[in-house]
Amino acid sequence: MSEPHTEDRQTISPRSVPPDRAPPAQQPRWRRDFPIDWDEDDYVSRRDLVKYMVLTSSAFAVGQLSFLYKKLFGRPQQALQRQPVATLNELAVGGAKTFNYPAGSTSRLLVRLGPSAFVAYDQQCTHLQCPIVPVVEQGKLHCPCHNGWFDLRTGDAIAGPPQRRLPRILLEVHDQTVYAAGVEGGSG
Amino acid sequence: MKPSRSLARRLTIVNAMLLFVVLILTLQLWLLTASANAYLAGDTSVTLPAALVSLACLGLNLGLLHYLYRFE
Numbered sequence: 001m002s003e004p005h006t007e008d009r010q011t012i013s014p015r016s017v018p019p020d021r022a023p024p025a026q027q028p029r030w031r032r033d034f035p036i037d038w039d040e041d042d043y044v045s046r047r048d049l050v051k052y053m054v055l056t057s058s059a060f061a062v063g064q065l066s067f068l069y070k071k072l073f074g075r076p077q078q079a080l081q082r083q084p085v086a087t088l089n090e091l092a093v094g095g096a097k098t099f100n101y102p103a104g105s106t107s108r109l110l111v112r113l114g115p116s117a118f119v120a121y122d123q124q125c126t127h128l129q130c131p132i133v134p135v136v137e138q139g140k141l142h143c144p145c146h147n148g149w150f151d152l153r154t155g156d157a158i159a160g161p162p163q164r165r166l167p168r169i170l171l172e173v174h175d176q177t178v179y180a181a182g183v184e185g186g187s188g
Numbered sequence: 189m190k191p192s193r194s195l196a197r198r199l200t201i202v203n204a205m206l207l208f209v210v211l212i213l214t215l216q217l218w219l220l221t222a223s224a225n226a227y228l229a230g231d232t233s234v235t236l237p238a239a240l241v242s243l244a245c246l247g248l249n250l251g252l253l254h255y256l257y258r259f260e
Contacts, residue, residue: 039195046202050256053209057249060216064242067227067235126228164229185230 079182085110085120085171086178094136098123101169101180108169110178111136111152118178120169121155127162141166155185201259205252212245219245 016036018027035041085099085108096111099120107123111134121141123131130145134152141150148160155166170182223238 039199043195043199043202046199046206047256047260050202050206050209050253053206053213054249054253057209057213057216057246060213060220061239061242061246063220064216064223064235064239067223067232068239070227071232071235163225167230 080180082172082179082181084177085180088173088176088178091178096134096136099180101183107131108180109134109141110169110171113152116173118171118173119152119155120171120180121150121166122169122183125162126157126164126166127160132166198259202256205256208252209249212249216242216245 018024018031020027024032033044035044080102083101083103085101086097091097091110091112093112093114096109098107098109100106101108108120109123109132110118110120112118113136121132125132125143125145125148127143127146127148130143132141132143132148132150134140135142136152139152140158141152141155142148143150143160143162146161148162149158150156150162150166151158155168157163157165165185167183167185169180170184172179172181219238219242223234226232226234
């Protein structure tokens with residue numbers, strides 16, 4: 001026998017009756033969690049959605065607390081040793097050079113802006129870690145992946161997707177040699 | 189099929205609750221994104237207030253969930 005149309009079913013039986021005919025409150029948990037009628041099902045699905053949302057809320061709070069934990073108990077940044085990265089004769093004005101500081105770090109970019117003016121930054125774009133390239137004549141650093149731009153003199157993000165400035169490498173010049181002497185900004 | 193009166197009332201309440209929870213969750217997501225951005229830029233001054241606000245939001249959500257269990 002074919003199943004009657006939905007409207008017919010509603011006319012015949014406005015609410016489904018469980019096989020044991022016991023009231024809903026006496027039904028086992030699984031049967032209450034998987035109701036047959038649409039309105040009950042709407043309620044259960046929305047109630048479960050609220051529960052998952054609260055679970056997501058706790059995940060967000062845990063994420064937030066992890067920042068606080070890292071701030072309070074994270075490994076303090078160790079003072080870095082001074083390291084020679086270039087000589088004055090090695091780099092012409094407008095020239096650039098990559099280096100690692102401290103050893104094993106991500107690539108850093110040294111740019112000579114003038115006879116005695118140097119700047120150095122982390123070479124990873126703060127958007128999605130693509131390597132940046134200097135555009136010295138425009139006074140900018142460019143990330144070609146997503147067209148991000150940084151100020152060459154300050155490392156500030158000035159256009160495109162990056163929101164954060166580049167970590168800066170502190171430099172010292174002694175005896176015709178440029179030394180890296182520390183890292184400023186960034187989380188490590 | 190028209191839901192029974194008590195079920196209709198429960199549906200209204202759960203819908204309102206869902207709306208509140210979504211609003212609070214949106215605030216928490218914004219807070220997490222903003223403080224992640226600040227933390228990665230080396231600014232850790234916002235981590236404590238942001239964590240407190242996020243915990244308050246979680247407390248509010250847990251309160252709503254508790255209420256949901258109670259009226260069932």
